[in-house]
Structure formats: structure tokens, C-alpha cells
Amino acid sequence: MxxxxxxxxxxxxxxxxxxxxxxxxxxxxxxxxxxxxxxxxxxxxxxxxxxxxxxxxxxxxxxxxxxxxxxxxxxxxxxxxxxxxxxxxxxxxxxxxxxxxxxxxxxxxxxxxxxxxxxxxxxxxxxxxxxxxxxxxxxALSDRPGESDGERRHQTSVVETTTAALAHARTVQDVIDFFQDARAVEHLGSDLLVLGLVESGRIHLVAEGPSEHFIPGTRYTRIDDNFPMSEVIRTMTPRFIESREEFARCYPWLWERIKDIGIASAAYLPLIAQAKPIGALGLLYREARGFSRQERNLFIALGSGLAQSIARAMLFDQEHDLAEGLQQSMLPRRIPDVPGAQIAVRYRSARLGRDIGGDWYDVIPLPGGRVGAVIGDVQGHDTHAAAVMGQLRIVLRAYATEGHSPATVMARASSFLHDLDTDRFATCTYAEADLSTGVVQLVRAGHIDPLLRHCDGTSRRLPVAGGLPLGLSAEFGRLDYPVTGVELDAGETLLLFTDGLVEQPGADLDEGVEQLSRLVAAGPEDPQELADRLCDMVEGRVGEDDMAVLLLRRQGAAGARPGGRLQQHIAPADPEALSAARHMIRTAVRAWGARDRSDDIELVADELATNALLHTDGAAVVTIRMLAGPERRLRVEVEDRSSALPRRREPGESGVSGRGLLLVDRLADVWGVEPRGGGKSVWCEFVLGGG
Missing domain, CATH: 3.30.450.20 (PAS domain)
Structure with missing residues (x-):
């Protein structure tokens, strides 16, 4: 101066x-x-x-x-x-x-x-x-003489480009895939890179590029080891190595194993989220270079942004695992084997969101060769929806197992959901199929109609009368659920599904159902293969709704049909109805080729109907039908409204009372009692000859 x-x-x-x-x-x-x-x-x-x-x-x-x-x-x-x-x-x-x-x-x-x-x-x-x-x-100014504005803009764009690329990463694997891509080093402006994440107190090397240069002993390392990645995680401070000599002096073991790769300098950045180190990123260069103050701060900003992306991805993975575990625990662990049917079920979570929802399915074995099939969807996509779904599934199964009719099962499930005091409602379809006769009773609560695939491969929408969704019908006092009856021939398939299978953003629901119907018609007959085909269709598109599907195929040769099914209602004080029931049984037995056992069948059926009228206050319903299967069997059922179960006992002194069930036990091949909601059904079966 x-x-x-x-x-x-x-x-x-x-x-x-x-x-x-x-x-x-x-x-x-x-x-x-x-x-x-x-x-x-x-x-x-x-x-x-x-x-x-x-x-x-x-x-x-x-x-x-x-x-x-x-x-x-x-x-x-x-x-x-x-x-x-x-x-x-x-x-x-x-x-x-x-x-x-x-x-x-x-x-x-x-x-x-x-x-x-x-x-x-x-x-x-x-x-x-x-x-x-x-x-x-x-x-804002470069501290390196001669540095051009273009170089400064390039350095700044490293952070912006990498941040933009990682904005689409939802899972930790997405982040790893980004760094394993050969273009990652171009984004970052380095020659090589390594990415390590902290797992259970160790550092796991999860990505390196643009090609793998695996060094034995470095896939998993301790945080207290003498490695640059360990040091930056330990101290939570970046480490800049500006020459080969510095690398060899500070990290001799590592240098001996990487010197042939041609590395001359490196920047190691700690990845810190919520004040804790979660990993480290190493950017390696083939030329020795000094890192300006501006570059160092840009790298610090890069590490901060990357750490937030990985932390967000880790949180997403944790939420996904929690959601998936909760969802799977709420669904049935296994689908039971049901004689006379092939059943396939599938559940797929949404591609967007938290991967959890209220969709569910269930298969309920019922007495007498019947099976209940349920598909449903609780409103919402969160853990609350899954929790409500789990409770609703168990309650609906309990009502069906108690023997309630399909309409009663749905009404009671709606009342239960309303009493939970939750703001959620649910749509549902319940199908009770008698696999021996092929008769299916369907009840729908605000749900989408099922599909029916015929033996010739054609498929159609099955219109089912419906009521309000579960929870809403109880709230508005409209618990009546109409029942739609259809016959399922041997070889036909009933398809129940939630709207996630057919809904697509910007598309009409009916169009989705038509597309599904065409896919089902062109698909394989085997329910498992067809279910896989439907899942492939769902996974090929992006959606915000999960999906559940249940396929029930009635087994047997196409065209094979049972002998039939007849039913008679008998009022308590109506002798004509009792006489008509006897006539129905006598006619059916002879028409179905059971003459050799006609007396036994008529006697047992009359005994069961008479007992129902004598020992209960209400009416009785007598049903006789032929069962499909390897042997011809005829089944008689008598249903009443009493929950008191009959018991076999010795006749009294007068010899008049107590012989009923002894007679049934002696003449029928097998018999039993099933609860039916507020009442019961006493049934028996007879094996018929070839006539």
C-alpha cells in the first residue's frame, strides 16, 4: 500500500x-x-x-x-x-x-x-x-482463478439434476437402482461412485458404478474401520482427498486394493437424516484435483438432498412393510379345500399410496356341501381401513358359520359395522353355493356385480339385486337385502372382484367391466391360471386402488346335472301342507329312481317333519334333492326356527315318545344337525343304487 x-x-x-x-x-x-x-x-x-x-x-x-x-x-x-x-x-x-x-x-x-x-x-x-x-x-463467486461461468453452472446443476432424478424414487431400491445406472456418474460429474448404507451397525456397500469393482472385504465394513466411508459416517463430516499420496497415507489398506483402478482423488459425503448418519456417498476421480470452497459446499448440499431422498425411501419401505404385514394378517392365511370346487384368490396392493387398503376375500366351508364366498372393500386406504376390514371379515364369517341365511348375514354385518362407531362403510358381495345342486344365492351390498364364465368360454355380467353398503343400510334403517338365485353348472366359474380390478383413471367403470369380461372369456379355464392373468393385467397399469379377486369353479363334467331340488313350506296347523310334503317326497323318490329305498326315505322325512311341527312353535321347510358326486345320494333336510338341538334317547314307558331319532339313525346312511341362524336344519342322506 x-x-x-x-x-x-x-x-x-x-x-x-x-x-x-x-x-x-x-x-x-x-x-x-x-x-x-x-x-x-x-x-x-x-x-x-x-x-x-x-x-x-x-x-x-x-x-x-x-x-x-x-x-x-x-x-x-x-x-x-x-x-x-x-x-x-x-x-x-x-x-x-x-x-x-x-x-x-x-x-x-x-x-x-x-x-x-x-x-x-x-x-x-x-x-x-x-x-x-x-x-x-x-x-456466489468462484474462489478458483480462471474458472468459467459454464463450469460454475455445471457444478450447480449437479445438485439440481441429481435431486430431480431422485424425486421419483419411492423405495430404497429405487435409489440404489439410480446409482447403479451408468448415467449416475454423468449426473454427478465423477468417474466412479460408491454408495453405502448403515445396516445393523455396519456399512453395507449397496451400489457402485458405472461398473462393479468389487474389492473383497468391503461389501460389509465396520463403522470404526479405517475407511473414508467409515470416517465420514463416524464424524458426520465430509472427507475430501485431493491426491494419490493423501489416499495412500491416510488409508493404506484400501489404497493398495484400489490403486490399479486409477483413482487419484475423491469426495466422501456423509448422508445425515434426523441428526443420524444413514450412509455415505463416495465420488471418485481419475485425476488429482483440489476441491474449491464452492465445490465443497455444493457437495454438502448434494449429500443433504440425497440423505433426505434415502430417508424418505426408508420410511416408505418401513410403512410398506408394516402395511403389507397388517394387510396379510387380516386376510385368511389359507384357503380351505372345498370338495366339488376349484377356488383361486388374489390380492394386489395399489401401485401408488401406502400400499394398504380395505379389500378382502374369504372362503367359508359350510355344512351339507355348501360354501360361502365373500368379496368386500372397506372405504379408505390406510391402517384404519385394514383394521375395520379384519373385524368385518371375522364377523361375517361367524354369522355365516352360525347358519344364517345370506340376507341375514349381510344385515347383521351391516349392523355390526354401524355399531363400531367408525366413519367407514363397506361394499360387499356374499355368495352361498350348494355345490351338490349348483344353486348359488347371491347378496350384494353396494358392490359391483360379479361375472359368470360359462363352459363354452363366454363370459357375462351377472345382475344381482342389491342393497346399501354395509354400515349405511343400518344407519338409514334399510337392512333388507334381496337374494338373487342362479344355477352354477359343472365347469362354470363365478368371478367376484373389487373395483380396483376394473377401475382406471379417466375410464368408465362399465368399459372396465367389459374389458374384464373379454379377458376372462379369452383366458384359461383353470382358476389359478386365470387369476394370475388378471393380476398381470392389474400390475401393468398405475392405480390408486388395491384389488381383490375370488374365482369359484364348480367341478364336474360339463353338462352333468343333479336330479333336482324340491322344497315345501309347512305351516304349524296346516295338515294339507304336511300331506303335500309327503306327496312331494314320494313323487321325487320314484322319479329319481330310488324305488328300492322309497319306504325308508318317506318314513324318515315324515318323522323329521312331524317332529319339527310338534316340538317347535314355528313352521317347517322340507327340502329334498339329489347330490352330485361319484355316487348317487339323496338328501332330505327339515329346517325350523328353534335353536334347541334334538337328542337321541330311549323310548318312554308307553313306547310312544323317543323313537324318532332312533328311527332316523337306523334307516339313513348318515344324518346330522346344522345351526341355521335363529334355527336349525336336521338332515339325512341315503345312498342310492344305479337305478
Whole structure:
């Protein structure tokens, strides 16, 4: 500097010359702090408060409260804490680093913190005197002479490009796939890269590129090992290696194994989320290079963004695993084998969202060769929907197993859901199929109609009368559910499904059903293969709804039909109806070729019907039918409204009472009692000859 003589013309020196440190610091936007380590109290001057965006008097003076303000983002705060802790521990006199500060409007700005550590006579740190300055202006300029604007823009675009690419990553595997792609090194501007994630206290090397350079002993490493990736995770501070010599000096074991790859420099970045290290990224270069201050801070920003992407993906994976586990635990563990039927079920979660919903299916074996098939969908896509679904599935199964009619099963399930005091409703279809006769009783509660696939391969929508969704019908007092009866021939398939199978964004539901009908018609006969074909269709598109499907195919040769099914209702005081029932049984027995056992069948059926009328207060329903199967069997059922079960006993002294069930036991080949909701059904079967 050349001294210049001050002349009277140029004026005298200012009165406050030379200026005190305070105005110099203020005009250069530099604040100060004084941190007493023993008490944890810190003093921030007005400029330091302004840089942090805190109003005067708005800070309590405790270091713990400073972290709670959220002015320094968590990742930067964790890195700064680790840097200070390391300096205090290793005997350093000072430290300094760049970090971000969140403004009042939520925007992020750069600042630089620098501290001088004072120690007592024993060498223990007791106080930190430091500076905090606004660093936005200096980081906007390159600190490397000759660096072009294009190079600076390229460095900045590394962070932007990588952040944009990872914005679409939903799972940890998506993130790994990005870094395993050969284009990843192009995005990052490096020659090679390695990515490691912390798993169970170890570092798992999950990606390297653009091609694999596996080094034995590095797939899993300890956090306390002498590796650069271990060091940055341990200290939560970036590590920049600028030459081969530095690499060989600091990490001799690793250098001996990678020197032939041609690496000359590297930048290792800790990945910190919620103040905890979750992994590290290594960017390796074939040429020795120095890392400018701007580059280092860009890398820090890159590591912060990448850590947030991975943390978000980890959270998604955890939620997905939880949701999938909850969903699977609510669905039946296994589908029972049902004689006379082939059954296939499938569930697929949504491709978007939290992968959980209220769709369910169930298969309920019922007495007398019958089976209940359920498909349903609870409103919503969250754990609450899954929990409601699980309760509803169990209750509906219980009502069906008790022997209630399909309409009663649906009405009671609706009342149960309404009593849960939840804001959810559910749609449902319940089908009770008698596999011996092929008769199917269908009840629908606001659900989509099922499909029927015929033996010739054609498929059609099966119109089913319906009521309100479960929960809503109870709320509005409309618990009547009409029953639709259809016959399922041998070789035909009933297809029950939720709307996730046919709904597509922007498409009409009817179009989806028509497309499904064509797919079912062109698909394989085997229910398992057809179910797989339907799942392939769903997985090929993006949707926000899960899907459940149940296929029930009645076995047997196509065209094979049982002899028939006849039914007679008998009122308590109607002898003509009882006579008509006897006539029905006599006629059916002879028409179906059971003359050899006609007397036994007529006697047992009359005994069961008479007992029902004598020992109960209500009417009785007599049903006689032929069962399909390898042998010809005739079944007689007498249903009443009493829940009291009959018991076999010895005749009384008069010899009049007590012979009924003894007679049934002696004449029928097999007999039993089934609960039927509020009543019961006593049944017996007779094996017929070939006639």
C-alpha cells in the first residue's frame, strides 16, 4: 500500500477513525457469539441474531433452545455439532464450516461459523469465542482463478439434476437402482461412485458404478474401520482427498486394493437424516484435483438432498412393510379345500399410496356341501381401513358359520359395522353355493356385480339385486337385502372382484367391466391360471386402488346335472301342507329312481317333519334333492326356527315318545344337525343304487 499525504483540500480524517471493531463487523454482516461450555449459555450479538433470523430478545440464551428454533436445518445442525465435538475432543484451537440458515420466509441462505476454543489449565475446553457471517455473496463467486461461468453452472446443476432424478424414487431400491445406472456418474460429474448404507451397525456397500469393482472385504465394513466411508459416517463430516499420496497415507489398506483402478482423488459425503448418519456417498476421480470452497459446499448440499431422498425411501419401505404385514394378517392365511370346487384368490396392493387398503376375500366351508364366498372393500386406504376390514371379515364369517341365511348375514354385518362407531362403510358381495345342486344365492351390498364364465368360454355380467353398503343400510334403517338365485353348472366359474380390478383413471367403470369380461372369456379355464392373468393385467397399469379377486369353479363334467331340488313350506296347523310334503317326497323318490329305498326315505322325512311341527312353535321347510358326486345320494333336510338341538334317547314307558331319532339313525346312511341362524336344519342322506 502506498501512503498518501492527507492535504487540507482532501479533508481531515473522520473523528471515529480508526473505526472500532463493532461497526466494521456490522457493515460486513459479521456477528459474534460467546459460548460458555460449562453452563451451556451462549450470547449472540444483534448481527448474529439477524443472520439467524431471530428478533432481538427472541432468544433465551441457551444453546439447547437455539437448536429448537429450526433456523439451522437438521442435517447442517448435526454436521456442525459433530464438527464442534470433534474439535473439542482432539485438542483443536479452532473450527470453521459453511452451513445453511432458514429465513423467515422458509428460504435457505448460506452462513459461515468460525470459533476459537479456549481451554483451562488442564486443557479442558471451557469457552468458544466465535464469528457468524453471511456467506451468500462469497459463495456466489468462484474462489478458483480462471474458472468459467459454464463450469460454475455445471457444478450447480449437479445438485439440481441429481435431486430431480431422485424425486421419483419411492423405495430404497429405487435409489440404489439410480446409482447403479451408468448415467449416475454423468449426473454427478465423477468417474466412479460408491454408495453405502448403515445396516445393523455396519456399512453395507449397496451400489457402485458405472461398473462393479468389487474389492473383497468391503461389501460389509465396520463403522470404526479405517475407511473414508467409515470416517465420514463416524464424524458426520465430509472427507475430501485431493491426491494419490493423501489416499495412500491416510488409508493404506484400501489404497493398495484400489490403486490399479486409477483413482487419484475423491469426495466422501456423509448422508445425515434426523441428526443420524444413514450412509455415505463416495465420488471418485481419475485425476488429482483440489476441491474449491464452492465445490465443497455444493457437495454438502448434494449429500443433504440425497440423505433426505434415502430417508424418505426408508420410511416408505418401513410403512410398506408394516402395511403389507397388517394387510396379510387380516386376510385368511389359507384357503380351505372345498370338495366339488376349484377356488383361486388374489390380492394386489395399489401401485401408488401406502400400499394398504380395505379389500378382502374369504372362503367359508359350510355344512351339507355348501360354501360361502365373500368379496368386500372397506372405504379408505390406510391402517384404519385394514383394521375395520379384519373385524368385518371375522364377523361375517361367524354369522355365516352360525347358519344364517345370506340376507341375514349381510344385515347383521351391516349392523355390526354401524355399531363400531367408525366413519367407514363397506361394499360387499356374499355368495352361498350348494355345490351338490349348483344353486348359488347371491347378496350384494353396494358392490359391483360379479361375472359368470360359462363352459363354452363366454363370459357375462351377472345382475344381482342389491342393497346399501354395509354400515349405511343400518344407519338409514334399510337392512333388507334381496337374494338373487342362479344355477352354477359343472365347469362354470363365478368371478367376484373389487373395483380396483376394473377401475382406471379417466375410464368408465362399465368399459372396465367389459374389458374384464373379454379377458376372462379369452383366458384359461383353470382358476389359478386365470387369476394370475388378471393380476398381470392389474400390475401393468398405475392405480390408486388395491384389488381383490375370488374365482369359484364348480367341478364336474360339463353338462352333468343333479336330479333336482324340491322344497315345501309347512305351516304349524296346516295338515294339507304336511300331506303335500309327503306327496312331494314320494313323487321325487320314484322319479329319481330310488324305488328300492322309497319306504325308508318317506318314513324318515315324515318323522323329521312331524317332529319339527310338534316340538317347535314355528313352521317347517322340507327340502329334498339329489347330490352330485361319484355316487348317487339323496338328501332330505327339515329346517325350523328353534335353536334347541334334538337328542337321541330311549323310548318312554308307553313306547310312544323317543323313537324318532332312533328311527332316523337306523334307516339313513348318515344324518346330522346344522345351526341355521335363529334355527336349525336336521338332515339325512341315503345312498342310492344305479337305478
Amino acid at each position: 502506498v501512503d498518501r499525504e492527507v492535504t487540507p483540500a482532501s479533508g481531515a480524517l473522520p473523528d471515529d477513525w480508526p473505526a472500532r471493531p463493532e461497526p466494521i463487523l456490522v457493515r460486513n454482516r459479521v456477528g459474534t457469539f460467546d459460548w460458555d461450555l460449562a453452563s451451556g449459555r451462549v450470547h449472540l450479538d444483534r448481527m448474529a441474531l439477524a443472520i439467524l433470523g431471530l428478533p432481538p430478545g427472541g432468544f433465551s440464551g441457551r444453546i439447547a433452545d437455539l437448536a429448537r428454533t429450526g433456523r439451522v436445518p437438521r442435517a447442517d445442525s448435526a454436521r456442525l455439532d459433530a464438527l464442534v465435538a470433534r474439535a473439542l475432543k482432539d485438542g483443536s484451537e479452532s473450527y470453521g464450516t459453511y452451513h445453511r440458515v432458514r429465513g423467515n420466509d422458509g428460504s435457505l441462505h448460506w452462513a459461515y461459523s468460525q470459533g476459537h476454543i479456549e481451554r483451562d489449565a488442564a486443557g479442558r475446553p471451557c469457552r468458544i469465542l466465535g464469528l457468524l457471517r453471511d456467506a451468500d455473496a462469497e459463495l
